[in-house]
Amino acid sequence: LAARLAATDPVDGRLLAAWRRLQGAGGAVSVAALADEVDWSRRHLAVRFRREFGLPPKTVARLLRFERAYASLGRTLDARPAAGPPAAGWAERAARWGYYDQSHLIREFQEFAGATPAALVRAGSHSSNPG
Structure with a gap:
């Protein structure tokens, strides 16, 4: 493995x-x-990105955005009143987390x-839930 890694280009x-x-923006770019920033076409960026990282940039952005939203469910659980739904609605959270709606x-x-995020919160199945 070390020999193969040493033989690869940076x-x-x-x-x-x-x-x-992408990582710094939590997928919200x-x-x-991105293509404009690196002075490539979208197609060229997607091909090169997939070749190097195994996924196209759009998929990576979706995963990063999801990761941030999923991690925020723990805060949703913590902020929920003892009886009733979470204080902020899902549409508001969607916008905050970088989703269209x-x-x-x-x-x-x-x-x-x-x-769904609501089902995860209701079930208490989110990984940050200590119970």
Whole structure:
């Protein structure tokens, strides 16, 4: 493994910059903006990004956005009144977490977590829930 790693070329600085930008923005940056920042076309960025990291930048952005939203569920649980729903609505959270709307948030949760965010909160199945 060490020999194979030593024989590989370093990662292009523009790809690293795009990765860091995506990560720093929690996935809330468009592929078009990334491509502009590294002075490549969207297609070229997607091909190079996938070749280097195994996923296209749009998928990485979705995963980063989901990761941030999922981690925030723990705060949702902590902020929930003892009896009743969470204080802020899901549409407000969706916007805060970088989703277009509430249905977008729910679709992403169903795809990546297999349940809606509300179902995860109700079930107490979020990983930050100590109970």
